Amino acid sequence: MKIIAFISTFGGLLFGYDTGVINGALPYMSRADQLNLTPFTEGLVASSLLLGAAFGALFGGQLSDRHGRRRNIMFLALLFFGATLGCTLASDTTLMVIFRFLLGLAVGGASVTVPTFLAEMAPAEKRGQIVTQNEFMIVTGQFLAFTFNAILGNTLGEVGHVWRYMLVIASLPAVILWFGMLIVPESPRWLASKGRIGEALKVLKQIRKEKQANEELTEIKTSIAKESKMKKATIKDLSTPWIRRILFLGIGIAVVNQINGVNAIMYYGTEILKDAGLGIKAALIGNVANGIISMGAMLVGIWLLGKVNRRPMLIIGLCGTTTSLFLIGLFSMLLEGSPALPYVVLSFTVLFLAFMQGAIGPVTWLTLAEIFPLGMRGLGMGFSVFWMWIVNFSISLTFPMLLASIGLAMTFFIFAILGVFAIAFVHKYLPETRGYSLEEIEQHFRSYDDEAVHSELPRQVKQ
Template structure:
C-alpha cells in the first residue's frame, strides 16, 4: 500500500539524475528543462483535485488501482518519448497520478488502519515519499556510473518506476475497500465484512459506530461553500493556510530534490561525482523526516516552524556566500554540498512535516475540506513555479543570487509565521475558531 508514496517520491525525484543525459539527448534549454520538470507538478495539482473527487465517488481502492495503471502508462510514455514535447505530455499524465496518490493513499491508510496505529501508518506514507526520492537518486547514480555512456540511458532510469507501479496494482487487488467509504455509500454489511477481515469480531462491531461517526463528520465537513468564503475570519484562515503552503515550497527544497545533480555540477563536481554526491541529499532527507516525526509532538508548532525557517534561511545564505566568495575548486564544491545537505536535513526535520500537520489541525470541521483543498492547491502550484523557474533563474543569476533570493523569501516567511500563524498544538478546533472569530469578525 505504501508503494503509492514510494511512487510519488520516485517519480518526482528520478528526473534529478536523468536530466543531464536527457538534456543532451533531446536538446533541452534552461526553459524547456523547467517545463519538463515542472509540468509533472502542475499535473499533480490538478490530479489531487480530480483524484479526491473520483475517490469519493468510486471508492479509495478503485481509485488506487486506476492510479497504478496511470502511473504505468505515464512512465512508459516518458520512456518512449521521441521529443521533449511528448515527454512533457506524459510527465503531465504522470503528474495526475502523483497528485491523485497524494489525495487518496493517506485517506485510505487512515480509514483502514486501527485507531491506535493510524498516526504511525499515515506518517509512514510521508517517510515512503522521501524514501522514494532517495531510491531514485541511488538508482540513478548506479545506472549512470555503470552505463553513463550509453545513448538514452535516462530512459532506463525512468523505466524503473514501472516496478513499484505493478507492485501497487497487484497489492491493491488483495486489499479490501475502505469501510468508511462503504458506510458513506450505505453499504454497512460490506463495511462490517471488511472490518471483520482486519479486526476481531467484537472489535469490528464496536468500530462500526466510530465509522458512522467519522462518515457523518465527513458529510458535515463538505458543507462549506461560497457563502463561507464571504466570512472574513474564514477568508483569513484560508489565506494563512495557503501562505503556509507557499512558504514551504519557496524554501526551494524541491529545487534541490529535482535539480540537485545539476546544482552540484555547477558548484564544481564532475558529472559522475555530482550524481553520487546528490544521494546525500536523499539520505539526509530521509534522516531529517525521521527525526522530525520523533520530535514533532515535543515542541510547540510555532517554535519548531520558526526554528526551521531560521535554519533553512541561514543555510541559504551560507550556500550563496560560498558560491560567491570561494575560489573555484574542490573546496568550494564540497562546502556547497555540506550546506545544501544541512538545508535539506533542516527542512525535512521541521518545515516539511509541520506544514502538513498544521494544515490538518487549524481548520474548523465545516470548512476543512474546502480550506485544505485550497491550501494544498497553492502548495502544488508554488512547487511547480519553483520547478519551472529554477533552471532559467540559475542561468541568469547564478547559484549565489538564487540562494540569496531563497534567503529573502525565508525572512518573509519568518515574519509571516510570527505575526499570522496560530499555535495549534494541544488546542481544540473550537478554541482556534473562537480566536479567529474574535480577531477578524
C-alpha cells in the same frame, strides 16, 4: 494492517521516485543527441509533472469520494505505469512534457488519496504512526531515485539514453501497487458513507477484533450522520472573515513549505553540484547524501512532533533553511572557481534538507490537518495543496533559467530572502495548535474579525 499500509504506501514511493528521478535524468536528457534541452525546456520537463500534480490533487479527492479509495489507487497505479512508459519512450520534448503532466496527475492523486485511505483504515491509536509512513515512503522513493541515478550514471553514463533506464524503473512499483491493491479491502469508512454497512462491517472484522469492529462501525455511522447535517464551506463563504482568515493561513503555510526552494534542490541537485564544479558522475553520488539525510531527518521530525510545539519547530526549521541558503550563496561567491566549492555547497545542502525534512515538512502537513474544521476541510485542504503544487511548479520552471542567467550565488540569495518573508509570515499569523482540540482551534479562528488578525499574537499552548 501492516500489509495494507505497506502496499498502499507504494503510491507514496512512486510519488517520491517520480519527483526525484528527474534530478539525475535531466543532464543526460539535455544532451544534443538526446532531447537537446535548453534552460527553459529543462524547467518545462521538470515542472510539467508538478502542474499535473496540482490538478491531480485538486480532483483526486473528489474521484476517490465517488469511486472509492481502493479503486482510485488502482486507477492511479495504471496511470503511473502508462505515463512512466510514455516518458521512457518519449522521442521529443513535447511528448516528454505531455507524459510528465499525466504522471503528475497520478502523483497529485496519490498525494491526497493514499493518506486518506490510510487514515480510514488505521485504528485510532495507530493512525498518526501509519499515516506518517506515507511521508517516509515519499522520501524513501526520492532516496531510491538518487541511488539508482548514481549507479546507472556511473556504470552506463557513456550510453546517451541512460536516462530512459532511470525513468523506466518506476514502472515496477506501479505494477506492485496495482496487483497488491487486488488483495486489499476497500475503506470501511467509504463503504459506510455509501450505505454499504454490511460490507463495511465485514472489512472491519478483517482488520480489527470483532468487538472493536462493532464499536468502530457505530462510531463511523454516528460521524456520517453528523456530517450529513453539517453545512460544507463553499467559495461563497469566503465573505465570512474567520473562514477567509483560516483559508489565507492554510494557503500561506502551503506556500511557505515551497518558497525556500526545497524542490529546486530535490529536482536540480545534480545541476547545482555541476554548476559548483563537480563532474556529473560525482554529482550523482553526492545527491545520494541528500536522500539519506532526508530519510533520517524525516524520522527525527516525526518523533519531535509529539514532543515540541508546532510553531517554534516551524520557525526554527525556517531559520535553519534560510541560513543554509544564504551560506550557499555567500560561499558560491567567495569560493568561485575553487575545487572546494562543490563540497561546501553539498554540505550546506545536506544541512538545508536536515532542517527542511526534520521540521518544516512534518509540521506543514500536520498543521494543515489541524487548522481546518470538518465543515471546510475539503475546501481548505484542496486549495492549500493546489497552491503548494503551483508554487512548486513555478519555482521548478524558472530555476534553470535563473541558474543560467544570474548564477548560483544570486539564485540562492533570492531563496534566502523569500525565507525571511516565510519566517515573518509564520511568526505573525500562525497560532500554536498543539495541546488544543480541533473544536478549540476552530473557536480561536471564529473569535477574531479581520482587524484583530493583524494585532492578535499567537496563543501559547496549554501545559
